[in-house]
Amino acid sequence: MNAIRRARSGGASIAALFEVLSDCTEKFDRGRKFEQYRTIPSLAEYVQVSQKEPLVEHFARQADGSWLMREQRAGEPIGLLSLGCEIAVDEIYLRVFAEAPPAAT
Numbered sequence: 001m002n003a004i005r006r007a008r009s010g011g012a013s014i015a016a017l018f019e020v021l022s023d024c025t026e027k028f029d030r031g032r033k034f035e036q037y038r039t040i041p042s043l044a045e046y047v048q049v050s051q052k053e054p055l056v057e058h059f060a061r062q063a064d065g066s067w068l069m070r071e072q073r074a075g076e077p078i079g080l081l082s083l084g085c086e087i088a089v090d091e092i093y094l095r096v097f098a099e100a101p102p103a104a105t
Contacts, residue, residue: 015082016045034059038067044082054093 017037019029029048037046038061046059046067054074059067060081072078074093077086 013042014040015042016047016080017043018047018049020049020051022051045080047078047080049092051096054089054097056089056092 019033021029034046037043044061048057048059050056056072056078058070058072058078058080060070062068070078072089074089077088079086
């Protein structure tokens with residue numbers, strides 16, 4: 001969180017943040033934490049990654065300061081303008097939901 005504090009005060013620049021949501025912190029991550037992140041002047045994109053299913057919620061700051069949310073699922077790309085790149089949801093979840101290895105005998 002030190003980098004977050006520095007970014008809020010203008011001492012660091014953060015263009016994009018990625019958050020893997022967990023059962024015990026998901027409500028906080030979606031609420032109060034995202035509220036705090038929105039105070040970072042340089043933050044252009046915030047990406048929430050589900051660990052339950054291939055689902056990514058991509059929030060992008062608009063010119064008027066509002067946030068646009070796009071939901072991407074398996075087979076879809078995420079365009080990260082602030083980083084000048086694109087990543088497929090499938091790449092994020094590579095080997096995450098693969099079949100479990102066979103049980104030892």
